Structures are given as C-alpha cells and as structure tokens.
Amino acid sequence: MTTDPGLRRLRPMGFTPEIKDALTAGRLGHLATLNPDGSPQVSAVWIGLDGEDIVIGHLMGGVKTRNIARDNRVALTVEASGSNPIGMTNYLIVYGHGRLVEGGAPELLQRLAQGYLGPGAMFPPMSNPPAGHVIHITPERFGGVGPWTS
Amino acid sequence: MTTDPGLRRLRPMGFTPEIKDALTAGRLGHLATLNPDGSPQVSAVWIGLDGEDIVIGHLMGGVKTRNIARDNRVALTVEASGSNPIGMTNYLIVYGHGRLVEGGAPELLQRLAQGYLGPGAMFPPMSNPPAGHVIHITPERFGGVGPWTS
Numbered sequence A, B: 001m002t003t004d005p006g007l008r009r010l011r012p013m014g015f016t017p018e019i020k021d022a023l024t025a026g027r028l029g030h031l032a033t034l035n036p037d038g039s040p041q042v043s044a045v046w047i048g049l050d051g052e053d054i055v056i057g058h059l060m061g062g063v064k065t066r067n068i069a070r071d072n073r074v075a076l077t078v079e080a081s082g083s084n085p086i087g088m089t090n091y092l093i094v095y096g097h098g099r100l101v102e103g104g105a106p107e108l109l110q111r112l113a114q115g116y117l118g119p120g121a122m123f124p125p126m127s128n129p130p131a132g133h134v135i136h137i138t139p140e141r142f143g144g145v146g147p148w149t150s
Helices: A017-023 A063-070 A105-116 B017-023 B063-070 B105-116
Strands: A029-034 A040-045 A048-050 A053-058 A073-083 A089-102 A133-145 B029-034 B040-045 B048-050 B053-058 B073-083 B089-102 B133-145
Touching: A017 A073, A017 A089, A029 A053, A029 A063, A029 B040, A040 A063, A040 B029, A040 B073, A040 B089, A040 B133, A048 A105, A053 A063, A053 A105, A063 A089, A063 A133, A073 A133, A073 B040, A089 B040, A105 A133, A133 B040, B017 B073, B017 B089, B029 B053, B029 B063, B040 B063, B048 B105, B053 B063, B053 B105, B063 B089, B063 B133, B073 B133, B105 B133
Parallel strands: none
Antiparallel strands: A029 A040, A029 A073, A048 A053, A053 A133, A073 A089, A089 A133, B029 B040, B029 B073, B048 B053, B053 B133, B073 B089, B089 B133
C-alpha cells in the first residue's frame, strides 16, 4: 500500500487546495524525527500553516526539537476525510526538513487551540507561558493516499 | 508536550487493557521506519494483534518492508479516545523492532478488514492475492498521552 518514495510524483512548491484542507482540518499530525542513535521518534502534534510552511508550537524543549536541531529530516502524516476506491482511508504524508524558530509558541498554540479544542479555548492554560519554539517544516514531497498522489 | 523517551516509564512486556483497546479500536497506525539514507519514512497502516506482537499485512514488497529488512527499528503511533486534563487528545506511541514473516498477508488483511472496512468486507478485493509479508512489531516501550503514560 506504499509506493517507493523515489517513484512518487514530485510536486512543485505550494499546497494544493486538497493538501491545505488536509493540513487545516483539525486532525493531529504524526511527526517523525530522528533520535541521536538514528532510530525513529514519533509524536502527535497540533499543526498549522504559515505561508508555505507547516508550523508546530512547543513551549518547552523536548525530544523533537533536540532531534531537529541535530538532524532536520522529518516526515509527518495526517489522516484525511474520504477513502480510495478499495476503501483505504485517505492520509497525507509530508516529507521535508524542519527548522527551529525561537519564540512564538504560545501565540501559535492559542491560534491552533481554536480548531483543536474549540472556539474560545485558551491554550496554553497558564499565565506567562514560556516563549518556546516553533518548528517550521518546508514540504519537499507529498505522499499517502488521496488526491495528492493521483 | 513530549517527554524524553529515556525518562518514560519502562513497561514490562504485555499489553495493558487500555493499550490493547487503543490498538484494536480500528484506528490507523502511523508507522515510522528508516530509509536507506537514515531519513524517516512514515505511512498509515491497518494494525492487528497476534499474541504480544502488533501485526501489519503487506501484499507486495514496499518501502516499509525493505526498510525493516535492513534496519528493524520502528515507531508507531495510534490515536485513541479521550484526552488529558488540558485537552490533548490521547494517543499511544509504540517503540520496538520489526520482524518480517513471509506469507499470511491476505488472511490478516481479511481479518482486519472486518474492523477497518466493516463486517462482511472482502479484502484484498481480488482473487488469488499474493501471500505477501506480515510485519511483527514487538513493543519495547510505550509513550504518548493517555493512561499508558500515567
């Protein structure tokens, strides 16, 4: 059910409307990074868009941010609505490189909380949260199951 | 929102009832493997249980199976029901090693299709499907958000 990444169609930069929909539907992103020993690390994250980047906010330093600072190759999956003709649920794979930007995490998380938690939600639920980091992922290739691979 | 894997509680072998529920709820698994150049590869897969292993069926050779044959370190995430006190959706992370077993993919997929596609579903939708491979993942560590990390 997975074709060779090398054979997947390379897309020009920029999100198609379908990709943009998948990335802004309020679904969790599953972000894979590389641990110091080269093993895969994955975690589920809130995702947003900033121009042509996918953005992820982190209040505290964590495994993901340390991993990206050391080796910035990442992959991210997000489930999407619909399915293909044989019933496989649509999902988007994004391959790219991450870039850490200091600060801005509370503002991004507050914006994303409106979609992930609901309108009017306050997140992070604390006063004076740390500025944290924003991970920017510039997509280089898309895959998965859905209109982005047809 | 991710703690250091090294600090996560190590669990003895065996699934807790909550982990078993998360793995059999009919949600997609997001499986991360390692490409030949060491970069992360991810894809969404149907998951099942076979004793203390998580099992994934593949009819055809693909990136995942070639990756696991070369470097068997894997990580898998699956979204779960419920959320933590600050609203983060529960999800399970499984870290472990994969093992390829030849054959058995059609039978496994037919079994899993009952949960993923619905009772009575036929999958793969073809006569005489190839025997394929079954990926067995023996969990070594769990993480994420949910009762498995408390």
